[in-house]
Amino acid sequence: MSEHAHVASKKMYFTIFGALMLLTAITVGAAQVDLGIFNVVVALLIAGIKASLVVLFFMHVYHNNALVKLTAACGFIWLIFMFAITFSDYKSRGWLGWPQTWGARGLGVVVPKPSHGSGHGAAPSHGAAPGGQPDAHPAPAHHDEPAKSPDQHKAH
Amino acid sequence: MASHAAHPVNPNFQHQFENLGQQYDSTTFGMWVFLVQEILFFGALFCAYAVYRSMYPGAYQAAASHLDITLGCFNTVVLISSSLTMALAVRCAQLGRNKGVFGYLAATQVLGFVFLGVKAIEYSHKWHEHLIPGKYFQFDGPHAQQAQIYFSMYFAMTGMHALHMVIGAGLLFFFMWKSWNNTYSTEYYGPIEIMGLYWHFVDIVWIFLFPMLYLIG
Numbered sequence: 001m002s003e004h005a006h007v008a009s010k011k012m013y014f015t016i017f018g019a020l021m022l023l024t025a026i027t028v029g030a031a032q033v034d035l036g037i038f039n040v041v042v043a044l045l046i047a048g049i050k051a052s053l054v055v056l057f058f059m060h061v062y063h064n065n066a067l068v069k070l071t072a073a074c075g076f077i078w079l080i081f082m083f084a085i086t087f088s089d090y091k092s093r094g095w096l097g098w099p100q101t102w103g104a105r106g107l108g109v110v111v112p113k114p115s116h117g118s119g120h121g122a123a124p125s126h127g128a129a130p131g132g133q134p135d136a137h138p139a140p141a142h143h144d145e146p147a148k149s150p151d152q153h154k155a156h
Numbered sequence: 157m158a159s160h161a162a163h164p165v166n167p168n169f170q171h172q173f174e175n176l177g178q179q180y181d182s183t184t185f186g187m188w189v190f191l192v193q194e195i196l197f198f199g200a201l202f203c204a205y206a207v208y209r210s211m212y213p214g215a216y217q218a219a220a221s222h223l224d225i226t227l228g229c230f231n232t233v234v235l236i237s238s239s240l241t242m243a244l245a246v247r248c249a250q251l252g253r254n255k256g257v258f259g260y261l262a263a264t265q266v267l268g269f270v271f272l273g274v275k276a277i278e279y280s281h282k283w284h285e286h287l288i289p290g291k292y293f294q295f296d297g298p299h300a301q302q303a304q305i306y307f308s309m310y311f312a313m314t315g316m317h318a319l320h321m322v323i324g325a326g327l328l329f330f331f332m333w334k335s336w337n338n339t340y341s342t343e344y345y346g347p348i349e350i351m352g353l354y355w356h357f358v359d360i361v362w363i364f365l366f367p368m369l370y371l372i373g
Contacts (some may be wrong), residue, residue, distance in 0.1 A: 007250045018241040024366075026230050028225070031371035043367035051360045058243045058356045060349070065181070068188055075192035079199040086203050090210070 006063040016057045023050050168344045180346045187350045192359050198361050201316065205309045208302075215302030219295070221373035222287060223276065223310075228370035231274050232362065238267035239359040246352040249335075249345035257335040257348060264355065265328045268321055275318050282307070310369055314331065317365060320358045327351055 035042060056062040061072050082124040166176060173179040209216045225367030241263040286294035289304040289311070297303075331351050334340070340348060 006311065007247060010244065010247070013247065015242060017236065020236045020239075021233065024229070024236065027367055027371065028229055031225075031367070039372070043371055045165050047364045047367050050363045054239065054356050054360050054363070058239055058359075059353055064184075067181075067185055069189040071192060075195035078192070079195055082196065082199055082203055083206070087210075090207050126346065 006060070008057070008063070012057065016053050020050055020051060164179060166341075166344055168339065176343050178351075183346050184353075187353050191353060194357060198313075198316070201309070201313050202364065202368070205313065208305050208309065212299065212302040212305065212367065215299035216306050218297055218299045219303040219306035219373055220369065220371075222282075223283065223370045223373060224281070225370050225373070227245055227274055227278055228366055231271050232366045234267050234271050234274070235359050235362050238264045238271070239356055241267065242352050242355045246345070247349050248349035249340045250342065252334045252340060252342040252345070254340055257340060261328050261332045261335065265325060265332070268325050268328065272318060272321055272325075306365045313369070314367055317358065317361050320361070324355055324358055327354065
């Protein structure tokens with residue numbers, strides 16, 4: 001067992017730590033500049049680099065066997081599947097001109113009255129035109145836990 | 157591994173394995189499988205976050221401006237530092253230095269509690285500013301209703317992350333006790349490596365949470 005242990009130098013760990021600190025400073029700095037849509041791109045790119053450094057060197061994937069490399073890669077590949085399939089659903093709603101209420105009801109976006117059963121109001125389109133909706137319904141109606149919403153939608 | 161046959165059997169060797177090397181590889185692989193599940197668990201939260209953000213970018217931006225970037229940045233530095241001390245603890249374990257393992261795990265523990273302390277301060281600010289989603293939620297501006305979605309995501313994601321930190325703290329206490337009793341050696345250090353994998357994973361989640369929640373305001 002000792003023969004396959006790769007003991008990295010302390011210097012390597014401090015170098016990675018320094019790089020992570022530097023990238024943190026860059027991401028905070030970049031957030032102060034208005035880059036429009038690219039603010040998100042830059043933030044995600046830097047977070048991705050930081051995560052890769054941690055995975056490769058702190059978590060020893062770089063010096064590990066093929067099984068561990070493959071397993072770690074699997075996690076991220078499935079993550080990409082989850083995002084791609086979810087967004088292909090949400091982003092394409094309304095493209096075929098079906099009743100707009102279908103999308104809105106499941107998402108809990110439109111709540112016509114404070115004392116509602118399940119929302120069934122006429123909804124402004126949302127999937128086709130993402131954008132902060134102005135305060136169309138000022139009543140502080142109750143929102144369900146959003147983390148559950150994708151599942152709720154399927155239930156409808 | 158024939159050379160090990162002459163040695164006394166390590167008390168931590170589990171008989172179902174061929175040798176300590178196989179035991180190490182199997183347990184590390186098992187931990188990675190668990191982490192893949194964790195990636196998808198947090199991934200689902202990030203996915204929900206992204207769906208609602210794509211619908212209400214304005215509300216997300218307005219709501220995120222209520223977060224304190226200084227505290228978030230401080231916590232990022234604290235957590236990355238704790239990852240460094242964790243990595244150094246694993247290195248000490250690989251070299252069989254139990255006192256070093258104990259010291260670095262203790263440092264990791266302290267940094268972990270600093271993180272949780274700051275998080276508690278932030279939560280209490282949200283409480284006093286009526287930013288907890290629900291009946292008493294108050295938010296000025298045109299995005300009041302949609303801002304609740306942002307704060308629901310904020311509490312779900314940071315809450316789940318904090319829960320992982322608390323579990324990690326419990327595990328750290330256990331491994332501090334084990335290293336205090338000189339459990340680890342150059343041939344047996346797998347548990348510290350696995351503890352490290354868990355801690356670094358929790359760090360990675362925060363690496364994404366920080367820009368997504370704090371820096372869009």
